[in-house]
Amino acid sequence: MVETTRGPTLEPxxxxxxxxxxxxxxxxxNVPWSKAMMWLFLLSDIFIFACFLVGYMQVRITTxxxxxxxSDVFALELGGRHVPLLLIAIMTFILISSSxxxxxxxxxxxxxxxxxxxxxLILTALLGASFVGMQAFEWTKLIGEGVRPWSNPWGAExxxxxxxxxxxxxxxxxxxxxxxxxxxxxxxxRGSLAAGHPGFLTRRRGRYEMxxxxxxxxxxxxxxxxxxxxxxxxx
Amino acid sequence: xxxxxxQQHPIGIYLWVWFLLFxxxxxxxxxxxxxxxxxxxxxxxxxxxxxxxxxIIAVFMHMVWERLAIICVVLxxxxxxxxxxxxxxxxxxxxxxxxxxxxxx
Numbered sequence: 001m002v003e004t005t006r007g008p009t010l011e012p013x014x015x016x017x018x019x020x021x022x023x024x025x026x027x028x029x030n031v032p033w034s035k036a037m038m039w040l041f042l043l044s045d046i047f048i049f050a051c052f053l054v055g056y057m058q059v060r061i062t063t064x065x066x067x068x069x070x071s072d073v074f075a076l077e078l079g080g081r082h083v084p085l086l087l088i089a090i091m092t093f094i095l096i097s098s099s100x101x102x103x104x105x106x107x108x109x110x111x112x113x114x115x116x117x118x119x120x121l122i123l124t125a126l127l128g129a130s131f132v133g134m135q136a137f138e139w140t141k142l143i144g145e146g147v148r149p150w151s152n153p154w155g156a157e158x159x160x161x162x163x164x165x166x167x168x169x170x171x172x173x174x175x176x177x178x179x180x181x182x183x184x185x186x187x188x189x190r191g192s193l194a195a196g197h198p199g200f201l202t203r204r205r206g207r208y209e210m211x212x213x214x215x216x217x218x219x220x221x222x223x224x225x226x227x228x229x230x231x232x233x234x235x
Numbered sequence: 236x237x238x239x240x241x242q243q244h245p246i247g248i249y250l251w252v253w254f255l256l257f258x259x260x261x262x263x264x265x266x267x268x269x270x271x272x273x274x275x276x277x278x279x280x281x282x283x284x285x286x287x288x289x290x291i292i293a294v295f296m297h298m299v300w301e302r303l304a305i306i307c308v309v310l311x312x313x314x315x316x317x318x319x320x321x322x323x324x325x326x327x328x329x330x331x332x333x334x335x336x337x338x339x340x
Contacts, residue, residue: 013303020304028305039309050316054323061327064334071267089264096260100253103295107249110241212242212297219295223288230284234267235277 034204038213042220045173049224052166053231059158068154070233074138088233091134092225095174098127099222102215109211114188117211121185124218128178135171139164166228173221184214242297252294259283259290 010029011019021027028036060067071084078086105120142163146153149161187193193206263283266276293299298306 010302017303017307020302028308029302031301031305036305039305043309043312046313047316050313050319054316054320057320058323058327061324062330062334064331064339085264085267089260092260092264093257096253096256099256099291099295100249103249103253104246107243107246110243209241216296219291222295223291226284226287226291230263230280234263234280 032207032209032213035209035213035216038216042216045220045224049166049169049227052162052169053227056162056166056232059162060156063156063158065156067156068152068159070235073142073154074233085233087134087138088229091131092229094127094131094134095222095225098124098131099219101127102218106212106215109188109193109208112194112208114191114194117208118185118189121181121188121211125178125181125185128174128181128218128221132171132174132178135167135174139167163232166232170221170224170228173224177218177221180214181218184211242300244297244300248294252290255290256287259287263287 010016020029023029026033074088075082075084076086077083101120101124105117105124108116108120147160147163149164151157152160187199187206188211191197192199193208193210196205196207198205260283263280266279266283271279292310298309
């Protein structure tokens with residue numbers, strides 16, 4: 001692979017945008033193609049989640065029945081006190097923390113610090129897994145209280161459908177992310193990225209940029225949760 | 236590894252953004268705990284949401300350090316989603332009014 005046209009010859013700003021897009025071979029300078037492809041995948045994912053959230057907005061606007069109060073629905077009884085949205089708040093902080101550890105993992109990856117990177121990836125995976133665990137707890141609690149995609153005890157029937165679809169799709173993303181974090185942690189720990197060993201599936205040589213590409217996915221999962229937290233739980 | 240392709244930045248900026256995300260999350264949670272209602276609630280929720288999203292994209296996803304070509308490819312297309320949201324909101328209000336007029340209680 002020829003890695004040329006780097007460095008100080010690249011123009012910044014708007015002129016750079018024009019020359020980049022008009023240039024031969026590569027429009028996205030200074031970006032490995034795997035990272036550019038991850039960005040394009042995330043772009044498509046943005047549209048999927050946006051369609052779900054807009055659909056949720058639509059059913060919530062159009063229903064003539066009162067929408068269940070999320071603050072009460074997701075409240076927990078703690079020592080006899082009624083704490084609104086407690087579990088959701090904890091989940092939010094856990095996911096933000098996992099994003100923080102992921103960002104540090106990417107940084108230490110580029111510094112070739114194998115143990116720090118692998119450890120942080122494992123920590124990120126653990127935080128992600130605990131997030132999924134809490135979501136499973138939340139689903140169990142709500143199903144036990146009689147929430148179904150077609151009905152619930154508190155109000156508009158569409159509440160259950162929107163809840164299970166949106167949080168389920170997000171939880172699936174987190175679960176897949178945890179899987180890939182574990183795979184990447186193993187690769188980092190055994191030195192496959194530093195040595196440039198080919199991967200077991202694609203045979204592409206290991207590089208520490210892979211950690212950043214995986215990081216993009218993980219931060220995106222956190223990003224989607226920011227919107228779900230605001231629109232579904234707080235609105 | 237070709238020089239210029241790596242994203243290496245001081246650790247401080249990550250820790251700061253991490254801290255700010257915590258503060259903003261506490262803020263949006265407090266909106267619910269305090270029980271703010273109506274436009275003040277929606278404005279604050281949206282403000283905290285956009286700030287958090289901006290910080291994650293800009294720093295954690297390294298967008299501020301990328302070239303304009305990739306920034307535009309990622310951030311411009313989602314702009315049409317704002318139009319989708321507006322159109323569906325208008326449509327939704329129309330459907331709601333029709334339901335109230337013809338199937339109302």
